[in-house]
Amino acid sequence: MELDRAGARMTSRRHLIAIATYRRPDDLRRLLDSLAESVDDTADIVVVDNDAAGSARQVVEGHPLAPVYEIEPEPGIASARNRGLTHFRTDHAGVVFVDDDEWVEPDWYATITRYARESGAGVVQGPVVTVLPEDAPAWVRRGGFYQRRLDQTGAELPSAATNNTLLTREAWERAGSPTFDPEFSSTGGSDWDLFWGVRKAGARILFCGEAVVSEDVPASRLSWPWLRQRFVRNGIVEARVQRKHGDPIIPFAAKALATLAIGVAQVALDSALGRGRRSRSVRRVLIPVGKLAGLFGYRVHEYRREG
Known part of the structure; x- marks a missing residue:
């Protein structure tokens, strides 16, 4: 426990890492392996499997990190994310969302949690670096279609995605402890919707360029x-x-x-x-x-x- 920036109250260093997954066992294993090199004993990890058949069970329950494993049978990313939020306890300073097809850098966890503490941001969004396959079409590389915009550290954002984002408990509660809207499940965007509301409730969303995760692009999306x-x-x-x-x-x-x-x-x-x-x-x-x-x-x- 430590004093926050204002010195007004004690805050915890514990964070929840919430991962929603759906039929990506190899990608999920890679993510968990990278987290094992990044997190410390202040991190609690929950993996929510949105496959009712439990296709991720073997990967999660056999992993040395021993994450909590949950099945959310209701189809849709919003339902899976909301199941993860049920593990967001009062002793967690924040919840960190990362996608199952990504992997994190060794200093990722320390960087994103430290920046949240030191900046006073309610939400911290980190960069996602896209790694194209060697045989990606030339027009894809030339056009820069899969490289996300990289803002400067400290830049204020209007909203955020759940692909590399920390939400503090204080900002979440100030916004009324919102959940992800299932109306966006089949279209995507439940994360943009939630963080838009969190910002409108008074939270600052800041970019931290040093808290890096990476992702692959599947061949089915190279079109x-x-x-x-x-x-x-x-x-x-x-x-x-x-x-x-x-x-x-x-x-x-x-x-x-x-x-x-x-x-x-x-x-x-x-x-x-x-x-x-x-x-x-x-x-x-x-x-x-x-x-x-x-x-x-x-x-x-x-x-x-x-x-």
Whole structure:
């Protein structure tokens, strides 16, 4: 236990690491192996298996870290994330979310938890470095489509994803102890929705560039149709979150239209100069298209499960 920055109360150094998984046993094992090299005895780990058949059981229960293993039979990432939140105890200073297809650096746990303590942020988002396969198409590498934007440490963000994020207990409780909205389960975006609300409740969301995790890109996602759908879907999620939280729609739509116009001009210039598809210009076309479509109720059910 230690004094917080204001010296007003005692805070715990314990943190919960919550992992939702669905039929990725090899990736999950790699993540757990990397966590074993990063965490200390202040970390509690829970793995929530969203496969009712329990396909991750053998990996989790046989791992030296001995994480808590739970099965959440209700399909959907929101349900799995919420099951993880049930393990967020009052003695946890925060909960850290990381995806099952990622792996962490040896100093990751110490870095992200220390930055949360020292910065006073309610939410800390770390970078996710995408590792492309050697045979990735040349246009994918040239266009920079899978490399996420890397902000400077200390940059304030409007929201966050659960792929490398720490949420403090104080910020969570101030926001009313929210849970992930199942209405976003098949479309994605329940994390953006939750952290948007946490920020609106007064928390600062800060970027920590030193708390690094990495991820692979599966071959099934190395295609233009997948990228096109993902960019549009991201725009739709932002529109849905805006409407759900009662944010002004007219400025949101106006900004989307302006960005779309700039994006169309940039795509035309890229084409004229023979550059091919570029992430920056394509995003400025497809994400605003998604935002406008989302305002009219359009949905992309990227995570819908058959049956």
